[in-house]
Amino acid sequence: MTNRRAFLTLLGGGALTSAFTPALANAASALPGNDIHVLAAPGCGCCHAWADLARLLGYDVTVAELVEPDAQKSALGVPLRLASCHTALSGGYIFEGHVPFAALAAVLRDRPAITGLAVPGMPVGSPGMGDDPNARFDVIAFGGDAADGRVFYRAGSEAPFAG
Numbered sequence: 001m002t003n004r005r006a007f008l009t010l011l012g013g014g015a016l017t018s019a020f021t022p023a024l025a026n027a028a029s030a031l032p033g034n035d036i037h038v039l040a041a042p043g044c045g046c047c048h049a050w051a052d053l054a055r056l057l058g059y060d061v062t063v064a065e066l067v068e069p070d071a072q073k074s075a076l077g078v079p080l081r082l083a084s085c086h087t088a089l090s091g092g093y094i095f096e097g098h099v100p101f102a103a104l105a106a107v108l109r110d111r112p113a114i115t116g117l118a119v120p121g122m123p124v125g126s127p128g129m130g131d132d133p134n135a136r137f138d139v140i141a142f143g144g145d146a147a148d149g150r151v152f153y154r155a156g157s158e159a160p161f162a163g
Contacts, residue, residue, distance in 0.1 A: 034108075035060040036090040041069060047086035050098055050128030057101055059090075079142055082118035082149065093117070098126035102160070103139045103153040115143020117152055126155065 036059045040047035047063075054061045066072055066087070073083055076094055084097025091108045094116030103117055118140045119126055125135025136156035140149045154160050 034058065036088050038063045039066045039072065039087045041066055041085040044085050046122060046128045050086065053127050077115050077143060082120045082140055082142060084119060085122060098122060098128050099139055100127055100153065100155050113144040114141045114146045117141055
């Protein structure tokens with residue numbers, strides 16, 4: 001749940017005004033089983049900020065803390081070279097790190113033959129890290145048809161889906 005400090009942090013970072021769009025909220029609520037289970041790094045505020053944004057967009061979010069991050073991520077199939085601070089599970093897919101919600105919704109809607117998406121590291125401006133819609137970073141698809149990884153989405157670009 002968002003407390004007052006987290007709410008003010010989100011508001012100050014523009015998250016409530018730039019990330020929360022009616023189209024994304026409708027996309028989340030229209031998805032069957034729109035639940036997201038987040039495995040967060042212990043004490044990591046940005047993991048919880050990402051989860052709070054997901055809740056604002058209409059996702060049903062639960063959060064648990066990672067105990068052995070590398071081992072847990074490896075067991076789930078996350079390539080450690082693509083690792084970030086949190087791992088989210090939804091619809092049979094893995095979303096590693098600060099994945100933009102437009103990319104997450106596209107995967108849940110289109111059901112590509114991949115294991116998941118990853119935003120390696122913690123890019124400034126990504127959802128939960130300041131939420132700047134102009135921040136530029138790549139979202140990498142991995143597993144299945146994406147093999148070792150390929151760009152799925154280019155955040156901050158005019159045509160973000162790499163296709």
